[in-house]
Amino acid sequence: MATDTSGIDDANQRAEDALMALLMPPHPIDPFPHYETLRSVNRVHQSKTLGVWALSGHAEATEFLKRPDVHSGARVAGQMRPDWADHSSLRLYLNSMVALNQPDHSRVRVLASRVFTPSKIKSMQPVVERLTRGLVDGLAEKAAGGEPVDLVEALATPFPVAVICEMLGMPFSDGERLWELSDDWSRVFAGMFSDEDLERANTAADELSSYFKNAIHERRATPREDLLTSFVKEADGGRLDEEELIALILFLFTAGFSATTNLIAAGMAALLDHPDELALWRKDKSITASAVEELLRYSTHNTASSRLTTQPVTVGGTEIPEGVLVLALLAAANRDPERFPDPHRLILTRDDGPHLSLSAGAHFCFGGTLARMEAAELFPALIDTFSEIELAKEPERRGVMGITSYATLPLALRR
Structure with missing residues (x-):
């Protein structure tokens, strides 16, 4: 007797x-129904169409x-693109820390950690x-x-750009242009x-490289008390070549504002969707630490992290x-009801354990501190x-594979 496999x-x-909708353009602004479909069928899904898990x-x-x-x-x-070089x-991008494998990843990450230290971050308060x-x-x-x-x-973009510019020792006037190029x-x-995206990215990468090459030469000639000088000193000790140094600085600059920009915009949008939670935070600032963690979970910026298996x-x-190739869908994981009860609700006092907004393992984002x-200072203010x-009106959102963000968030504000 034949077995009916039509349901399977x-x-x-x-x-x-669902996975095709997530990975192929046009990318959805609201990916969560697709994540839920994936989870309901198989939490570890093999896509025979795309050749990924x-x-x-x-x-x-x-x-x-x-x-x-x-x-x-x-x-x-x-590297799947033959002409990537x-x-x-x-x-x-492939020389940046996020894309490196061992032992290069540890070599670059350890160097970055010696410069981008907890005490240095604390000194930025x-x-x-x-x-x-x-x-x-303003x-x-x-x-x-x-x-x-x-x-x-007015705020979500200039605020983190200004912070990372101060840390690196760059004028904010330069930072505004560098932000556009990094984007x-x-x-x-x-x-x-698309080919158009690649052309724009190449033009931006060339200008960014030229800017930071000049900045590196200036720091070698006239050292300063800033992170850029510290990175140059570490690299000149033989730990990084010039291209690796530029890739590291560029990635830290980009990562230093992009996640926070999204957290501010998406976090505020989430608070407006949950007025009771916003009222609670107004009343009780002691929940700020847990509130920031919940905003990070709820408004996951980097929606996927990919890895290649080296053995079964x-x-x-x-x-x-x-x-x-295996895709860890971070935004899906952060809304997993087995881990976070009532996952689609923002609960600022939530205490359900760590989220994956900053990834995990060797590539865990050390810039999370x-x-x-920044968030703990800005939201209460x-x-x-x-x-x-x-x-004030409907915001504009941008969906890109791996990243979701707000292009605009028009607000009516009254003191």
Whole structure:
């Protein structure tokens, strides 16, 4: 008697369709229904169409990312393009810390950790406080006439750019242009991009490289008390070549603002969608630490982290073969109901354990301490300064494979 497998085939096709919707343009602004479909069918899903595996559960993604025997999928994906070495944007990206494999990853990460230390980040607290006060006051002036103010343009972008510029020792006037270039360069990070995106990314990478080459030469001639000088000294000790140094500085600059920019915009949007939680934070600032963690979980910036298996591995009871690309879907993991009860609700006092917004394992984001500091200073200042915060009109969002963000967040603000 034949076995009816139509239900199984239908389920697999639904999972396949969901993953295709997530990975292929146009990328969805709201990916969570697709994540839920994947999880409901198989938390460890093999896509025969795309030749990748996808992990949508928190336990499975965490287990896999912490394995020491997997390679950076970002590097592998980049090298799938035969002419990658002919494109400055791809060469820079594949030389950056996030795309390196061992032993190069540890070599560069250890160097970065010697410069980007917890004490250095802590020393930035007065700078963060000063910039917060100045930008929030400026926001209040812009909103005083009753006109809507775009939080992305007026605060979410300039605030983290100003912080990382101060740390590196660069003028903010340069930082504004470097932010635009970094945004264009980041178009190739997801691994799927158009020819137009690649052309813009290459142009941006060339200008960024030229700028930082000049800055590096200046620091060698006239050292300063800044992170850029510290990185140059470490590199000149024989630990990095020139291209690796530029890639490291560029990646830290880009990572230093992009995650925080998204956290500010997406975090505020989430608070407006949960007015009771916003009211609670206004009333009780002692919840700030847990509130920032919950905003990080809820508004996951980097939605996927990829790895290549170097041997057969078992994840969540499922064997994944050697030599395949595996996507740990971080945003899906952060909304896994088995890990976070009522996952689609923002609960600022939530205490359900660590999220994966900063990834896990060897590629865990060590810049998270700075992002937390910035958010813990900025959000209380915003909600204390403005008694009323409302959406003025529908925001614009941008969906790209691997990253979701707000292009605009128009707000009506009243003191």
